Amino acid sequence: MQEIKIIDNEKKKEVKLPENLVFGKTFTEHIFEMDFDRNKGGWQTPTIKRYENLNIDPAAMVFHYGQAIFEGMKAYKQVDGKIALFRPEKNIERLNRSARRLCIPEVEPELALKAIKELVKIDAEWIPEKPGHSLYIRPFIFATEPCFGVRAADSYKFIIILSPVGPYYPQGFKPVPIMATDKYVRAVRKGTGEAKAAGNYAAGLIAQEEAKKEGYSQILWLDAIEQKYIEEVGAMNIFIRFKDEVATPALSGSILPGITRMSVIELLKDWGYNINERLIAIEELFNAADKGELLEIFGSGTAAVISSVSKLKYHDREIKFSETEPGELAFKLYDELTGLQYGKIEDRFGWITIVE
Amino acid sequence: MQEIKIIDNEKKKEVKLPENLVFGKTFTEHIFEMDFDRNKGGWQTPTIKRYENLNIDPAAMVFHYGQAIFEGMKAYKQVDGKIALFRPEKNIERLNRSARRLCIPEVEPELALKAIKELVKIDAEWIPEKPGHSLYIRPFIFATEPCFGVRAADSYKFIIILSPVGPYYPQGFKPVPIMATDKYVRAVRKGTGEAKAAGNYAAGLIAQEEAKKEGYSQILWLDAIEQKYIEEVGAMNIFIRFKDEVATPALSGSILPGITRMSVIELLKDWGYNINERLIAIEELFNAADKGELLEIFGSGTAAVISSVSKLKYHDREIKFSETEPGELAFKLYDELTGLQYGKIEDRFGWITIVE
Ligand SMILES: Cc1ncc(COP(=O)(O)O)c(C=O)c1O
Ligand SMILES: Cc1ncc(COP(=O)(O)O)c(C=O)c1O
Numbered sequence: 001m002q003e004i005k006i007i008d009n010e011k012k013k014e015v016k017l018p019e020n021l022v023f024g025k026t027f028t029e030h031i032f033e034m035d036f037d038r039n040k041g042g043w044q045t046p047t048i049k050r051y052e053n054l055n056i057d058p059a060a061m062v063f064h065y066g067q068a069i070f071e072g073m074k075a076y077k078q079v080d081g082k083i084a085l086f087r088p089e090k091n092i093e094r095l096n097r098s099a100r101r102l103c104i105p106e107v108e109p110e111l112a113l114k115a116i117k118e119l120v121k122i123d124a125e126w127i128p129e130k131p132g133h134s135l136y137i138r139p140f141i142f143a144t145e146p147c148f149g150v151r152a153a154d155s156y157k158f159i160i161i162l163s164p165v166g167p168y169y170p171q172g173f174k175p176v177p178i179m180a181t182d183k184y185v186r187a188v189r190k191g192t193g194e195a196k197a198a199g200n201y202a203a204g205l206i207a208q209e210e211a212k213k214e215g216y217s218q219i220l221w222l223d224a225i226e227q228k229y230i231e232e233v234g235a236m237n238i239f240i241r242f243k244d245e246v247a248t249p250a251l252s253g254s255i256l257p258g259i260t261r262m263s264v265i266e267l268l269k270d271w272g273y274n275i276n277e278r279l280i281a282i283e284e285l286f287n288a289a290d291k292g293e294l295l296e297i298f299g300s301g302t303a304a305v306i307s308s309v310s311k312l313k314y315h316d317r318e319i320k321f322s323e324t325e326p327g328e329l330a331f332k333l334y335d336e337l338t339g340l341q342y343g344k345i346e347d348r349f350g351w352i353t354i355v356e
Numbered sequence: 357m358q359e360i361k362i363i364d365n366e367k368k369k370e371v372k373l374p375e376n377l378v379f380g381k382t383f384t385e386h387i388f389e390m391d392f393d394r395n396k397g398g399w400q401t402p403t404i405k406r407y408e409n410l411n412i413d414p415a416a417m418v419f420h421y422g423q424a425i426f427e428g429m430k431a432y433k434q435v436d437g438k439i440a441l442f443r444p445e446k447n448i449e450r451l452n453r454s455a456r457r458l459c460i461p462e463v464e465p466e467l468a469l470k471a472i473k474e475l476v477k478i479d480a481e482w483i484p485e486k487p488g489h490s491l492y493i494r495p496f497i498f499a500t501e502p503c504f505g506v507r508a509a510d511s512y513k514f515i516i517i518l519s520p521v522g523p524y525y526p527q528g529f530k531p532v533p534i535m536a537t538d539k540y541v542r543a544v545r546k547g548t549g550e551a552k553a554a555g556n557y558a559a560g561l562i563a564q565e566e567a568k569k570e571g572y573s574q575i576l577w578l579d580a581i582e583q584k585y586i587e588e589v590g591a592m593n594i595f596i597r598f599k600d601e602v603a604t605p606a607l608s609g610s611i612l613p614g615i616t617r618m619s620v621i622e623l624l625k626d627w628g629y630n631i632n633e634r635l636i637a638i639e640e641l642f643n644a645a646d647k648g649e650l651l652e653i654f655g656s657g658t659a660a661v662i663s664s665v666s667k668l669k670y671h672d673r674e675i676k677f678s679e680t681e682p683g684e685l686a687f688k689l690y691d692e693l694t695g696l697q698y699g700k701i702e703d704r705f706g707w708i709t710i711v712e
Contacts, residue, residue: 024504027415055409058515059383063498066422066554067561072504103561138504142419148380148428148494148519150591152561159414163504188544188580192559198422199555203548205423205459205508224544225581235506 001110004032004118007049015125021166023303024136027051028123032115032160035144036105039154046111048119051161059146061153068198069098070140072302073259074165075120075355077127077134078343083120083355085137086341088113090259095139098195103152104141112139112158117355119160124355132167132338136303142198168304173326173334175310178233178297179216180282181207186231188224189253193231196256201235208234216313218299220282224254228281236299236307237261240280241329243293250277260300264333266349282314289319296327305341306334357466360388360474363405371481377522379659380492383407384479388471388516391500392461395510402467404475407517415502417509424554425454426496428658429615430521431476431711433483433490434699439476439711441493442697444469446615451495454551459508460497468495468514473711475516480711488523488694492659498554524660529682529690531666534589534653535572536638537563542587544580545609549587552612557591564590572669574655576638580610584637592655592663593617596636597685599649606633616656620689622705638670645675652683661697662690 013029034046062068071091076084092113096106116137120127127135139160143153169176184207187193192200207219218234231249232238237258239248246268251257268275288294297309297319308326312319321327326334339345340352369385390402418424427447432440448469452462472493476483483491495516499509525532540563543549548556563575574590587605588594593614595604602624607613624631644650653665653675664682668675677683682690695701696708 022505024415025502027502031414051414053411054414056412058387058407058410058517059380059494059519062419062554063424063496064426064494064554065557065561066424067558068419068422070420101562102558103565136504138415138420140419146381146383148492149378150557150561150564152565161414163415183546185544185546188541188547190539190541191544191547191580192555197555197558198418198420199548199553199558201421201506202423202458202553202555205421205506206457208506209459209508224547 001108001114002046004115005045005047007047009048009122011125017128017164020170021128021133021164023165023168024163026164028126028162028164030119030122032119034158036156036158037154042105043107046115048122056144057146059148061143061145061147064148065143065150066199067102067104067153068140068142069095069102069104070138070196070198071095073137074134074302075127075137076341077129080343082343083124083127084341084343085116085353085355087259087263087351088116088353090262091139094196094257094259098197099141101192101195102197104143104156107141107158115160119162120355123162126162126164128164128166134165136163136165138163173308173331175308175321175323175326176217177215177311177313178218178220178309179211179214180220180222180230180312180314181211182222182227183207185224186221187254191254193254194251194256220312222282223252228283229279230282230285231255233299235303236301239264239298239300240285241295241297241327242288243295244274246273246275246329247280248277249280258301260302260305260337263337263351264300267333267336285312285319286317294319296321296330298327298330305337306330357464357470358402360471361401361403363403365404365478367481373484373520376526377484377489377520379521379524380519382520384482384518384520386475386478388475390514392512392514393510398461399463402471404478412500413502415504417499417501417503420504421499421506422555423458423460423509424496424498425451425458425460425552426494426554427451427552429493430490430658431483431493432697433485436699438699439480439483440697440699441472441709441711443615443619443707444472444709446618447495450552450613450615454553455497457548457551458553460499460512463497463514471516475518476711479518482518482520484520484522490521492519492521494519529664529687531664531677531679531682532573533571533667533669534574534576534665535567535570536576536578536586536668536670537567538578538583539563541580542577543610547610549610550607550612576668578638579608584639585635586638586641587611589655591659592657595620595654595656596641597651597653597683598644599651600630602629602631602685603636604633605636614656616658616661616693619693619707620656623689623692641668641675642673650675652677652686654683654686661693662686
């Protein structure tokens with residue numbers, strides 16, 4: 001594995017975190033950067049340097065053909081002062097799966113993990129210590145070659161930047177209203193939905209804007225083929241708690257395999273729940289609700305960890321839960337996952353990586 | 357309409373076009389750039405300046421969420437020395453349709469056309485004069501706001517750059533082998549397929565790479581739902597000439613509405629052909645070929661204008677045409693379209709805009 005070249009780890013900026021951290025608007029002082037050049041044999045020197053603007057050709061292929069992927073994870077300041085990452089190897093595996101789908105060169109997993117750790121260590125003062133706060137880590141790779149040919153680029157940048165973030169819901173763990181749509185689709189099997197491809201997110205904005213206008217905070221996506229089955233909600237996977245079962249949509253090829261989703265499934269199994277990955281028709285939710293057998297709905301994802309749903313609208317029907325109290329299981333999972341992340345609960349699954 | 361501010365139109369670089377112009381690798385000396393800032397009331401001063409690298413925050417949303425669209429058109433040096441654009445207003449309309457789909461602010465069509473004309477005039481010496489050569493024009497818009505929130509950005513850049521290009525097929529109008537696939541899909545109705553969204557192109561690279569390995573130069577995409585109907589081929593629309601009909605896939609929501617496609621349809625109507633936009637099952641092609649009723653297949657697009665197909669493979673079946681001679685109708689259309697573009701034929705449809 002290559003050594004990481006530290007060009008600049010000096011601390012010049014005073015670490016002053018705003019009282020209310022808006023998600024993803026504050027960035028730390030340093031950046032990890034590694035260039036790929038096919039004509040120079042692949043990945044070049046991994047470097048850590050000062051965070052500054054990039055100098056990029058306007059013909060760089062990322063602007064034209066969207067060859068770009070990313071990851072999202074967090075570093076937590078634990079109760080004993082240690083810095084923890086949550087299953088970082090899973091994010092790196094997914095980064096490389098996304099890379100393969102988009103014809104982007106893969107990165108060496110050990111080097112990527114070392115880069116994350118080194119960068120977090122250098123900017124450790126930026127990890128906020130208040131409850132529910134953390135340092136969001138954003139690794140991403142994009143095509144830099146200046147060329148209009150529609151083909152995989154010959155040069156790329158792999159970058160990691162850091163952003164201190166507050167709790168996703170500043171008012172506390174408050175349930176959110178969501179809306180299903182059949183007017184737009186996010187992804188289709190055999191497409192890029194199971195990759196963290198930049199273009200997937202741009203595709204979903206319009207539906208999200210329309211939902212916001214109607215007072216709903218996220219879109220519940222349906223499958224693109226039959227437009228019958230639920231897939232995921234905003235940048236979260238979705239879980240349904242029925243009377244005798246917890247269910248989540250099976251990974252069909254158009255759903256992002258969330259690391260939080262995977263962890264929720266493992267926790268529920270460990271706790272003895274009847275948890276199934278399967279097709280879930282939106283109709284099934286309304287039928288179960290009518291019979292009083294739909295107990296709660298929640299989303300899972302790195303940003304919010306667990307997000308309880310207050311109501312779900314689809315066409316002219318609506319399922320309502322409490323607007324103030326999160327679902328019981330949602331709350332229990334939130335407590336357990338954040339407990340593990342902040343080191344309040346013993347790491348019995350080996351999910352925590354300490355940044356020494 | 358705003359005045360375009362010319363910061364730099366000086367000619368410093370000697371115009372030296374390489375003998376063999378590789379598509380999209382050579383760029384001219386100037387660039388059009390206009391920034392959008394929602395907090396400053398929208399689009400800022402339109403400017404023409406020297407072509408140089410952009411200075412962009414690594415957190416700019418384009419790198420993460422792919423909010424980027426583009427257009428592609430050409431300026432031709434006509435036989436009488438005038439500079440011509442081909443239906444540029446159609447490209448600008450499509451740019452704004454793409455913008456709406458991706459929650460990108462629209463540009464004023466008159467200003468966009470003026471920007472294209474001004475820039476082409478300043479860099480007019482870069483228009484190659486050899487047969488089949490032209491100046492490729494690339495307008496594009498992407499999100500620049502540094503933020504990790506998944507929402508439409510508050511700031512953008514609208515840029516136009518120019519690239520002198522040789523004929524798409526340097527060896528002359530030679531038919532190309534194509535391959536249909538049901539392993540990957542490009543787009544699905546209600547998604548972004550009918551927009552020129554950056555992410556659509558990254559999504560198709562892997563199929564194209566696999567086709568290349570098997571000796572085919574482009575992928576023929578099938579519809580994402582039933583995987584039965586042909587949609588488009590590479591960055592071209594597709595036309596099938598049957599014994600008594602010319603057919604092209606109807607715009608179903610997942611197909612890019614090509615300007616060349618539109619022009620081919622209008623020409624064929626004008627010439628009295630039986631031309632239909634409709635569903636075309638891939639099976640229908642093989643059946644017609646078996647009966648000797650499939651006369652030719654060709655693609656249409658700005659880059660190659662018209663591209664004749666030498667063979668079409670799907671699973672273990674193959675339809676073969678001549679490997680050396682383009683189809684009769686493909687050739688006739690190529691001749692007519694390039695004739696109009698280079699001013700050899702009278703502009704009876706009003707498709708040509710002269711850059712004065
Ligand atoms: C589309 C989408 N679905 C689901 C998730 C949840 O994945 P994870 O739990 O790994 O954060 C994310 C966020 O990463 C996402 O972007
Ligand atoms: C996906 C796709 N289809 C078709 C076309 C053809 O469109 P046009 O004739 O406007 O160049 C293009 C190229 O612009 C394209 O990118």
